[in-house]
Every structure is written in structure tokens, then in C-alpha cells.
Amino acid sequence: MAMSMNRRVFKWSTWLGWQLESNWTDPFPFIIYSIAKPIAGSLILVVMYSIIAGIGGQTDIGLFHYMYVSNAFFMFVAQVLFGITWVIHDDREHYRTLKYLYISPSNFFVYMMGRTISKLLVTTLAVIVTMAFGVFFLGVPLDILGVNWLLFIVVMFIGLACVMSFGLALAGLSFLTAKHSMGMNEGVAGIFYMFCGVIFPISILPAWGISLAKVLPVTYWLELIRRTLDLGVGIDTALAGISTVDSLWILSISTIVFAIISVGIFKLGDYVARSRGLIDMTTAY
Amino acid sequence: MTKYAVETSDLCRDFKVRQVKGESKKSTVHALENANIQIKEGELFGLLGPNGAGKTTLIKILCTLLLPSSGTAKVMGHDVNTHCQDIRQKINMVSGGETSGYGLLTVRENLWMFSQFYGMPSKLAKRRIDNMLEIMDLSDKKDAKVRTLSTGQRQKANMIRGFMTDPDLIFLDEPTLGLDVNASRLIRDFIHKWMKDKPSRTVLLTTHYMVEAEELCDRVAIIDNGKVLACDTPHNLKKLISKESALKLQIKQIADVKPFESIPGVRNFSFKHDPTTGTTDLKFILEDEAIVADIISEIPKCGSKIISVEKTEPTLEDVFVALVGRGLHGDE
Ligand SMILES: Nc1ncnc2c1ncn2[C@@H]1O[C@H](COP(=O)(O)OP(=O)(O)OP(=O)(O)O)[C@@H](O)[C@H]1O
Numbered sequence: 083m084a085m086s087m088n089r090r091v092f093k094w095s096t097w098l099g100w101q102l103e104s105n106w107t108d109p110f111p112f113i114i115y116s117i118a119k120p121i122a123g124s125l126i127l128v129v130m131y132s133i134i135a136g137i138g139g140q141t142d143i144g145l146f147h148y149m150y151v152s153n154a155f156f157m158f159v160a161q162v163l164f165g166i167t168w169v170i171h172d173d174r175e176h177y178r179t180l181k182y183l184y185i186s187p188s189n190f191f192v193y194m195m196g197r198t199i200s201k202l203l204v205t206t207l208a209v210i211v212t213m214a215f216g217v218f219f220l221g222v223p224l225d226i227l228g229v230n231w232l233l234f235i236v237v238m239f240i241g242l243a244c245v246m247s248f249g250l251a252l253a254g255l256s257f258l259t260a261k262h263s264m265g266m267n268e269g270v271a272g273i274f275y276m277f278c279g280v281i282f283p284i285s286i287l288p289a290w291g292i293s294l295a296k297v298l299p300v301t302y303w304l305e306l307i308r309r310t311l312d313l314g315v316g317i318d319t320a321l322a323g324i325s326t327v328d329s330l331w332i333l334s335i336s337t338i339v340f341a342i343i344s345v346g347i348f349k350l351g352d353y354v355a356r357s358r359g360l361i362d363m364t365t366a367y
Numbered sequence: 368m369t370k371y372a373v374e375t376s377d378l379c380r381d382f383k384v385r386q387v388k389g390e391s392k393k394s395t396v397h398a399l400e401n402a403n404i405q406i407k408e409g410e411l412f413g414l415l416g417p418n419g420a421g422k423t424t425l426i427k428i429l430c431t432l433l434l435p436s437s438g439t440a441k442v443m444g445h446d447v448n449t450h451c452q453d454i455r456q457k458i459n460m461v462s463g464g465e466t467s468g469y470g471l472l473t474v475r476e477n478l479w480m481f482s483q484f485y486g487m488p489s490k491l492a493k494r495r496i497d498n499m500l501e502i503m504d505l506s507d508k509k510d511a512k513v514r515t516l517s518t519g520q521r522q523k524a525n526m527i528r529g530f531m532t533d534p535d536l537i538f539l540d541e542p543t544l545g546l547d548v549n550a551s552r553l554i555r556d557f558i559h560k561w562m563k564d565k566p567s568r569t570v571l572l573t574t575h576y577m578v579e580a581e582e583l584c585d586r587v588a589i590i591d592n593g594k595v596l597a598c599d600t601p602h603n604l605k606k607l608i609s610k611e612s613a614l615k616l617q618i619k620q621i622a623d624v625k626p627f628e629s630i631p632g633v634r635n636f637s638f639k640h641d642p643t644t645g646t647t648d649l650k651f652i653l654e655d656e657a658i659v660a661d662i663i664s665e666i667p668k669c670g671s672k673i674i675s676v677e678k679t680e681p682t683l684e685d686v687f688v689a690l691v692g693r694g695l696h697g698d699e
């Protein structure tokens with residue numbers, strides 16, 4: 083009973099998220115948006131690389147590939163971190179459905195997982211567009227036949243599980259924040275952006291920065307992605323010494339740890355929200 | 368032993384609020400103070416009270432949205448603090464006067480999705496949704512996007528969302544707020560029928576409309592400032608402020624009015640013949656309104672016929688004013 087119920091909730095919350103994210107009633111702007119936005123993002127990277135290359139006099143094209151792949155896959159992290167808070171705030175204040183979902187017998191945690199998955203699906207589209215644009219127009223040397231796809235799938239699976247657990251922890255905290263306060267998520271996303279090897283290798287960070295980077299699972303995830311796709315490998319000297327198998331272990335274990343912590347944070351947020359009466363809060367502007 | 372759908376004991380809920388925005392000094396609002404309410408299974412129970420009385424707060428606690436500050440509340444036998452999952456299997460809630468739902472989805476999609484969040488079997492869900500759309504006179508809107516509905520139509524859709532899961536206990540927070548006369552009527556009739564169809568069902572509703580409380584509710588609690596001031600049947604509540612009720616009758620003229628005087632329970636009796644119309648006016652003050660039936664049945668025995676009946680009695684509104692000290696809409 084509980085299992086089949088959770089499956090239903092998961093299925094229909096994913097469906098709901100997909101409907102709301104993709105807005106098929108208006109497919110044209112949606113498609114333009116989901117193509118144009120990632121491409122614009124890629125072009126900004128080109129500019130950033132030119133500046134970095136110009137200042138440092140560094141001409142290693144590997145750095146560009148490093149940045150390009152990392153940024154493309156970082157979209158998953160950014161989308162989930164920003165998106166999950168919107169889900170809670172929109173359900174609560176815009177659609178006014180949060181309280182009805184909350185008092186239903188369904189597991190709210192499963193509901194949030196469904197909504198997160200649909201975000202990941204929509205983001206997958208953007209990541210594919212970005213990668214394809216890179217390969218066809220910017221000379222990103224992706225050798226599709228040379229990739230160990232099995233390893234890639236395993237890495238993606240663990241990585242996305244990790245990102246989701248961050249998202250769910252933030253969902254718990256989003257119960258407590260009002261609609262206009264997105265600071266928390268920007269902060270978390272910002273830390274990942276700076277310290278996980280997204281726009282520059284962590285090896286250029288000061289020692290304390292490298293130590294911080296090395297406890298963040300996203301660092302290992304992005305490095306594993308780069309290695310499996312064989313793009314920008316070896317640029318990050320700080321990670322070069324850690325074998326792929328070790329990275330995979332570190333990623334898996336930290337994902338499990340973060341997932342457990344996330345459940346705790348979610349439950350705590352839920353409890354505090356219920357005791358303060360925030361589940362159906364509406365903020366006056 | 369009576370089974371209670373809702374049982375609260377010394378239930379309190381405080382809110383800390385900032386007095387002035389931005390200032391750190393906080394004051395405490397006692398939204399509920401030692402509320403003791405027992406609602407039997409099968410009862411249609413009404414909460415009546417002015418704005419800010421604590422009605423919504425009570426509903427929120429009972430439907431597991433809000434935790435109590437102190438005291439206990441049990442819903443369907445389960446404690447709201449510790450067993451909210453058990454409670455959620457058995458309840459649903461609708462609050463009126465709000466536009467809830469995913470505007471991009473159609474009415475049916477919205478309802479379908481919620482039916483799945485309640486684990487309803489697919490066939491049953493489909494059948495019930497269609498059936499209830501019919502009842503709520505919303506069938507022609509079933510494939511319309513929710514955002515295109517009027518406020519009243521959205522509220523009806525929200526009612527369907529609440530009732531379609533067939534809860535044992537449903538909380539209705541001002542279900543007819545903002546609805547036109549016909550829609551309100553429809554909803555009241557629906558609630559009434561829903562209760563009759565399965566006598567174990569329980570409803571807790573809040574309202575600002577006296578008629579609604581009087582017409583629908585088996586029992587009514589009057590609350591103000593978080594305190595329950597009175598709780599009884601509308602009939603008994605009215606007896607609180609006046610034990611007597613008055614009855615005026617106009618009948619075809621009769622010669623002898625003696626039999627009326629001797630009916631037990633008649634406290635006061637007067638009459639007046641009107642030869643021009645050929646009628647007699649009778650006026651009674653009764654100890655109990657059950658006696659009305661005795662009086663009415665006496666009339667044919669005297670060889671007369673009733674032309675008109677007028678009963679004057681205290682209204683629930685009078686009770687409310689007497690207890691709360693002011694009218695429900697601020698008009699004294
Ligand atoms: N989240 C909250 N934060 C602070 N105060 C609150 C909160 N919710 C309710 N209150 C206060 O608690 C009291 C009771 O509010 P409640 O909403 O229960 O009243 P009500 O009887 O439903 O009124 P109405 O008829 O206007 O709907 C009010 O004084 C209100 O200001």
C-alpha cells in the first residue's frame with residue numbers, strides 16, 4: 083500500500099513538475115528558451131575564457147574544455163538549488179496548494195523528489211543542447227564512441243542523487259523562508275560554483291580553498307564527469323592524484339552522508355514550520 | 368461509548384507577533400485559549416465567531432497544519448502531535464474564499480492529481496471526479512484551465528477536491544464565502560446530502576452566516592478571542608437567552624377558544640375576533656416550542672382552519688450578540 087502510494091505520488095508529482103516547467107501550452111517560447119539560454123551561457127564562457135587566457139597568457143585549450151564541461155553539468159546543481167525553493171514558495175503562495183498537499187496522506191518528501199526529478203529532466207535538455215553546441219560550434223572534442231557510457235551513467239546517477247539530497251535539505255529550509263528571500267540558495271550555489279571546479283580548476287585556490295573543495299562532493303562529481311567524457315582532464319592538478327575509483331568512492335559515501343543529513347534537515351524544517359504556522363504562510367508585499 | 372471525531376482538551380495556541388514591523392519586541396496573541404470541544408462522529412458541527420476569533424487556527428491544528436502550543440487535540444482518536452499520518456488518512460479540508468490550484472492544468476487534471484496524492488484507485492477516482500463535477504454544476508468546465516475559472520468556480524473545484532476522497536471527517540473553513548446565492552445553496556445542499564448518505568461522516572465547518580449555521584449544523588460552538596463561549600444545538604443555544612417562544616395564529620373565526628387555554632405548556636394566551644374578516648387572532652407564549660404541534664392539531668377539532676402562522680423566537684444572531692457582546696459583522 084505505502085509503496086504503491088509513494089509510486090503514484092512520485093509519478094504524478096514528476097508529471098506536475100514537467101507540466102509546470104515545460105509549459106507545453108506554449109511550446110514555442112519554451113523551446114526557444116531552452117535552446118537560447120544554454121547557448122547564451124556557452125557564449126559567455128567563451129568570453130570568460132578569452133579574458134582568463136588573455137590575462138594569464140595561458141593558451142591551453144584544455145582549460146576551455148574544462149570550463150565548458152563543468153559549466154554544462156553544473157546546470158544540474160544550479161537548477162535544483164534554485165528550483166526547489168521556488169517549488170515550495172510557488173506551491174505555498176502562488177498556487178496555494180501546499181497546505182492541501184501537506185495534509186494529504188502522501189509522503190511530502192516523495193512529492194518533492196518528483197518535483198526535483200522533473201527539474202532534472204528539463205535541465206537535461208539544456209545540458210544536451212549546451213554540449214552539442216560546444217561540439218559542433220566551439221570545437222569541444224567529445225569522442226562519443228570513446229566514452230565509457232556505463233561509468234558515465236553510474237557517475238550521473240550518484241551525482242544527481244547527491245544534488246537531489248542537497249535540494250531536499252533546501253526544501254526543508256524553504257518552508258521557513260519567505261518568497262523574496264532567495265539568499266540561502268544563492269549562497270550555497272555560489273559556494274559550489276567557486277569551490278567545486280566549475281569556472282576554474284581548484285588547484286588555483288589557496289590551500290584552505292582546496293581543502294574546502296575536497297570535502298564537497300560536487301567537486302568529485304564534476305571531475306568524474308570530465309574524466310569519463312575525457313574533456314579538460316589533467317587541468318586540475320589538485321585532483322589529478324586521486325584515482326577515478328577513489329573519486330567514485332568518495333562521491334558515493336559523501337552522497338549517502340549528505341542524503342541522511344538532508345532527511346534530517348527536511349524533517350527539522352518541517353517540524354519548525356508546523357510549529358510556527360508557516361505551511362500556509364502568505365507574505366504581504 | 369460515544370466515538371469522538373474531534374476531542375480537544377485545554378487546547379491553546381499562541382502566536383508571537385512583532386508589534387511594529389522591524390522592531391524586535393514581540394507580543395503574544397492567544398489565538399486559542401483552553402478550548403475544549405468534543406465533536407461526535409456523524410455530527411455536523413459549526414464554529415461561529417467574529418473575525419480573529421480563532422476558528423481557522425482550530426481547523427489548522429486539527430488538520431495537522433499547525434501544532435498546538437499546549438493542551439491536546441485528538442482527531443479520529445489520534446493525537447495531532449504524534450500521529451498526523453494516521454489523521455491524514457481520514458480527513459480532508461477546504462478553505463473558502465481562496466483561489467487554489469495549478470492554473471496551467473485543467474480542472475480535471477488538478478483533481479486527478481490530488482486523487483493520486485490520496486492514493487485513490489484510478490477507476491474510482493475518475494468516476495467520482497466526473498460525478499462530483501456534475502453535482503457541482505462544473506461539467507462544462509472540466510477541460511478548462513483552472514486559471515480561466517471564476518473565483519466561485521475555483522471554489523467549487525476546491526470543494527470537489529476535498530470531498531472526492533470521501534474523508535471520514537472534513538473541515539470546511541467558510542465554504543460559501545464569496546459565493547452567489549445559488550452556489551451557496553448548492554454547496555449547503557451538497558453538504559447536507561453528503562452527511563445523510565453515510566451517517567458516520569463528520570463535518571466541522573466555520574461560517575459567518577447565521578442561516579448557514581442554523582440550517583446545517585447539529586451543534587454550534589460560539590467562540591470569541593480564542594475562547595469557547597457556548598456549545599450546543601442551535602435550538603438549545605436560543606433557549607439560553609430566552610426560554611420562551613411566541614406563536615401567532617390567524618384562524619377562521621370560532622366561538623369558543625377555551626380548549627386552547629388548557630393545553631399544557633401554554634404560559635400565556637390571548638385572542639381577538641375580527642368580525643369584518645371573519646377571523647380570530649390567537650397569541651401564545653409557550654414554554655417549549657414542541658407544544659406548537661399540540662396547538663395546531665387542536666384547531667381542526669374546534670371546526671376551524673388555519674389562515675396564517677407566525678412564530679417569533681430569538682434568532683441565533685440574538686444569541687451571538689448576547690454572548691459575544693457585538694454582532695457578527697461589527698454592526699451592533
Ligand atoms: N500565523 C499567524 N501569526 C500571527 N498571528 C496569527 C497567525 N494566525 C492567526 N493569528 C492570529 O490569531 C487570531 C485568530 O486567528 P484566526 O485566523 O484563527 O481567526 P478566525 O476566527 O479564523 O477569523 P476570520 O473569521 O477572520 O477568518 C487572530 O488574532 C490572528 O491575528
Ligand SMILES: [Mg+2]
Nearest residue numbers: 422423424540
Ligand atoms: Mg478564518
